[in-house]
Amino acid sequence: xxxxxxxxxxxxxxxxxxxxxxxxxxxxxxxxxxxxxxxxxxxxxxxxxxxxxxxxxxxxxxxxxxxxxxxxxxxxxxxxxxxxxxxxxxxxxxxxxxxxxxxxxxxxxxxxxxxxxxxxxxxxxxxxxxxxxxxxxxxxxxxxxxxxxxxxxxxxxxxxxxxxxxxxxxxxxxxxxxxxxxxxxxxxxxxxxxxxxxxxxxxxxxxxxxxxxxxxxxxxxxxxxxxxxxxxxxxxxxxxxxxxxxxxxxxxxxxxxxxxxxxxxxxxxxxxxxxxxxxxxxxxxxxxxxxxxxxxxxxxxxxxxxxxxxxxxxxxxxxxxxxxxxxxxxxxxxxxxxxxxxxxxxxxxxxxxxxxxxxxxxxxxxxxxxxxxxxxxxxxxxxxxxxxxxxxxxxxxxxxxxxxxxxxxxxxxxxxxxxxxxxxxxxxxxxxxxxxxxxxxxxxxxxxxxxxxxxxxxxxxxxxxxxxxxxxxxxxxxxxxxxxxxxxxxxxxxxxxxxxxxxxxxxxxxxxxxxxxxxxxxxxxxxxxxxxxxxxxxxxxxxxxxxxxxxxxxxxxxxxxxxxxxxxxxxxxxxxxx
Numbered sequence: 001x002x003x004x005x006x007x008x009x010x011x012x013x014x015x016x017x018x019x020x021x022x023x024x025x026x027x028x029x030x031x032x033x034x035x036x037x038x039x040x041x042x043x044x045x046x047x048x049x050x051x052x053x054x055x056x057x058x059x060x061x062x063x064x065x066x067x068x069x070x071x072x073x074x075x076x077x078x079x080x081x082x083x084x085x086x087x088x089x090x091x092x093x094x095x096x097x098x099x100x101x102x103x104x105x106x107x108x109x110x111x112x113x114x115x116x117x118x119x120x121x122x123x124x125x126x127x128x129x130x131x132x133x134x135x136x137x138x139x140x141x142x143x144x145x146x147x148x149x150x151x152x153x154x155x156x157x158x159x160x161x162x163x164x165x166x167x168x169x170x171x172x173x174x175x176x177x178x179x180x181x182x183x184x185x186x187x188x189x190x191x192x193x194x195x196x197x198x199x200x201x202x203x204x205x206x207x208x209x210x211x212x213x214x215x216x217x218x219x220x221x222x223x224x225x226x227x228x229x230x231x232x233x234x235x236x237x238x239x240x241x242x243x244x245x246x247x248x249x250x251x252x253x254x255x256x257x258x259x260x261x262x263x264x265x266x267x268x269x270x271x272x273x274x275x276x277x278x279x280x281x282x283x284x285x286x287x288x289x290x291x292x293x294x295x296x297x298x299x300x301x302x303x304x305x306x307x308x309x310x311x312x313x314x315x316x317x318x319x320x321x322x323x324x325x326x327x328x329x330x331x332x333x334x335x336x337x338x339x340x341x342x343x344x345x346x347x348x349x350x351x352x353x354x355x356x357x358x359x360x361x362x363x364x365x366x367x368x369x370x371x372x373x374x375x376x377x378x379x380x381x382x383x384x385x386x387x388x389x390x391x392x393x394x395x396x397x398x399x400x401x402x403x404x405x406x407x408x409x410x411x412x413x414x415x416x417x418x419x420x421x422x423x424x425x426x427x428x429x430x431x432x433x434x435x436x437x438x439x440x441x442x443x444x445x446x447x448x449x450x451x452x453x454x455x456x457x458x459x460x461x462x463x464x465x466x467x468x469x470x471x472x473x474x475x476x477x478x479x480x481x482x483x484x485x486x487x488x489x490x491x492x493x494x495x496x497x498x499x500x501x502x503x504x505x506x507x508x509x510x511x512x513x514x515x516x517x518x519x520x521x522x523x524x525x526x527x528x529x530x531x532x533x534x535x536x537x538x539x540x541x542x543x544x545x546x547x548x549x550x551x552x553x554x555x556x557x558x559x560x561x562x563x564x565x566x567x568x569x570x571x572x573x574x575x576x577x578x
Contacts, residue, residue, distance in 0.1 A: 003257050004049035005115045007108050007130035008056040008100070012036050012089060014131045014148050016082045024278045025387055032085040033092065037282055039129075043146065047127050051260035052098040055111035056090070062105055064244050071244060073189045088277070095270045097263035103251050109134055110248040116143040117249035118257055134180075137247060139165055139173040170206055178210045181242035182231075190241045193234030200227060211238050275400050281391075283400075304329065304420040306411035309337040314345055319423040320355045321395065322364070327419035334409070334416045339368050349373045354426045356380050356395060359450040359457075359575055366458050379422060381446045382429040384576040385438050393576065395422050404428040446575070453573040460568030465560060472556035475548050482545040489538040496545065499524050510536055 015035025022031040044052070064071045093100045101111050112128050116138045119126035124142060128135050131148040139145055145160045158164070165171060171179060182201035184192020192201075204223070208214050214221065215235060218228060231238070254260075271288045307313075312328065312335040319329040326342045328335050345351060346365060351374060355361050358378040365372040383393035387401070395418055398404070404424045409417050433439040487493045490509055494501040503522030506512045512535050516523035526546075532539045562569045 001050040001257055001261065002047070002125040002127065003115060003119060003260055004043055004047055004052045004127045004129065005112045006040070006043070006052065006054045007112060007128070007132060007135065008054045008086075008089070009108055010131040011039055011129060011148065012082070012086060015039060016079075016085070021081060024276070028277065029081045029085055030277050030279060032082055033089050033277065034279055034282060036089055037092065037279075039148075041285065043127075043129050047146075049127060049262075051257065051262050052093075053111075053115060053260045054090075054093050054098060054100050055108035055115075056086075056100065056102045057108045058102050058104060060104060062107055062110075063248075064107075068240060068244055070189055070191075075187075075189075088273070092270070092273060095266040095273065097265040099260045101253055103253050106248060106251040110251040111253055113138055113247035113249045114251040114253055114255060115257070115260075116140070118255045119143055122257065124257055133176070134185075134245070134247065136160060136165055136169075137173050137176040170202070175205050175209070177242060177246050178205045180245035181211050181238045184237075184241055185245065188244070190244050191234075191237045192241050193230055193238050195230040196227070196234070211242060275403075278390075278401060280397055280400065303408040303410040304332050304334055304423075305409070306413060306416045307333050307335050309335045309341060311335075312337075314351060316350065317352045317354060318345060319419065319426060320353060320361070321415075321419050321422050322356070322361055323415075327415055327422075329419045329423045334411060334419045336413075336416065336419075339364065339370065343368075343370050346370055346372050352376045354379070354423070356422060358447060359454040359573075362451055362454040363458050366454070375447065375451075376443070377426055377430060378442070378447060378450060379426050379429055381450065381575065382426075382433055382442060385442055385446065386429065386432055386436065388576075395425055398425045398429065402428050402432055450575060453575060457570055457572055460564065460566075460570040462567050463559065463563060463569050465563050465567060468556055468559055472552055472560070475552040475556065479545060479548050479552065482541050482548070486538050486541050486545065489536070489541070496542070502542075506532075506536075506539070510538060512536055512539070 012032050012035075015038075016032035019031040019035045021029060022034060023029050040052075062071075090100045103111055109132070112130070112135060116126045116128060118124070119142045120140050126143040127146060128138060128143060129146045129148070133147065135145050136147070139160055139162055141162075147158050147160060149156055149158055160168070162173065165173065165176075169176070169179075179198075179201050180190060180192070182193050182196045182204060183198045184190045196204075204214060204227075208217075208221065214231065215238075218231060221228065267288070270286065271283070274283050274286075274288065312330070312333055314328070314330045317330060321327045325336050326339055328337065328342065328345070339346075346353070347370060353372065353375040354377040355375055356378070357380045358375055362372055362375075379395065379398060380393050383390065383398045383401075390397075390401075399406075399421055402425070404421070405428070407420045407424050409420045411417060411420070430439065433442055483496060486496065490505045494505055496502060500521050502524045506524065507514050507522045512532055514522060515528045515531055516525075529539055529543055529546075533543065534540070559569065559571075562571060564570070
């Protein structure tokens with residue numbers, strides 16, 4: 001069989017620091033969980049394992065601490081934002097049908113080593129996924145290591161077998177242990193031999209194989225006397241470091257690899273926890289959207305049923321979703337029709353309209369010669385007010401996010417089911433808005449604004465094109481002046497819009513500290529410049545230069561291009577992107 005063994009702490013650390021902080025509406029952090037799941041799914045797609053085991057460190061001393069009290073001393077404490085995500089990730093791993101393993105007195109590396117050792121004995125395959133080079137010592141004919149790394153500021157994964165390891169480090173797996181014996185490891189506070197760095201240690205192990213041979217023949221080795229004396233003085237630490245740096249393959253865990261074969265996942269449990277974490281895209285990737293399917297009932301009168309429009313009975317409330325057709329729900333009936341057929345209902349002032357995307361539906365009605373009356377709710381805007389940072393506000397997502405009751409429906413038509421679901425979503429969201437004291441904001445600000453924006457897009461609005469052109473010219477003058485000021489600081493002229501030339505000017509000629517490098521040179525993105533804002537006057541000038549350039553090109557020249565022959569602009573205003 002093939003087992004995927006994952007260093008849980010290493011991978012979740014990379015996920016946490018590789019993705020900006022994300023959180024739910026109630027303040028629970030999710031970026032590490034989100035990143036870990038993405039990495040996990042990628043590994044599974046790439047390697048197709050029969051089983052997955054995720055190894056975790058415990059916050060307790062190990063046998064190495066008993067041997068050397070200073071082991072891993074000085075490490076920074078784990079951020080609270082990461083710590084709170086680890087128990088959640090462990091729960092998700094179990095719900096996915098994978099094994100989550102801890103072992104008191106041992107590290108995650110030792111669990112990985114034990115699993116790899118069993119694969120070696122039984123002729124099975126072990127894939128170790130980690131961000132820690134320590135696991136490279138576990139490579140064998142049966143075990144490969146997928147090492148997460150960063151190259152030119154971008155994450156990448158490198159698969160190491162024996163050949164790839166030797167090509168990269170000129171070392172065998174056993175040699176990696178000997179290397180650490182001499183050079184130590186500052187991240188784990190393994191001492192090594194004082195004064196022996198990676199270059200010297202690599203040369204010694206490449207030439208002599210291991211520290212046993214080195215110390216047995218120390219007086220006759222062809223090395224400098226200074227190195228000889230450092231080795232002599234550091235003998236005890238070298239052997240201690242080898243012991244500390246050797247991954248144990250005898251951790252007291254379940255060693256039967258067949259017991260780690262993936263189990264059926266807990267669909268409902270996964271749906272519940274990931275819905276609470278608002279990881280909707282990940283849920284879709286996992287195929288968990290099916291948990292939100294509408295239930296059916298065959299009992300007449302107890303379910304929402306689809307009817308022909310001529311048989312549609314409309315009460316005083318009408319729930320509307322739309323695309324090319326209009327889908328209506330009222331009482332226990334749903335129907336589909338065209339806009340003109342629905343006109344009498346839409347223009348009826350006595351019927352409340354609960355719509356999805358009022359602004360664009362209003363435009364659609366205006367263009368069709370229909371006067372849409374008595375719109376009292378917009379589920380799209382309600383979703384936006386409750387969660388302004390969300391990426392989308394589909395009816396299905398809103399139903400998941402706010403746990404809207406799933407209506408029973410007699411229809412098998414997906415869109416008609418969505419129309420029935422929209423009614424439940426509206427009723428749920430209006431309660432949420434009331435709880436948050438946001439209902440008045442929707443009714444008095446957002447809904448009237450949606451109508452105004454719809455009219456502006458339909459009718460267009462007059463602009464002072466000459467005034468915009470004049471302002472554009474004014475900005476052009478200021479941009480030129482800023483450009484000249486920057487050139488004065490640097491000492492020569494160059495293309496400010498060339499990242500390569502700008503990088504040379506800032507980091508070589510002005511000597512500013514390098515924040516990030518890319519494949520093509522120095523990074524000069526907005527984050528880098530903001531971090532250097534006060535390091536040199538040229539940087540603050542450059543930030544203003546870029547801002548005014550965008551203002552001129554996007555908001556002046558862009559607007560001028562949109563002006564029609566009658567002096568109007570018909571721009572589209574996205575009410576949920578402000």
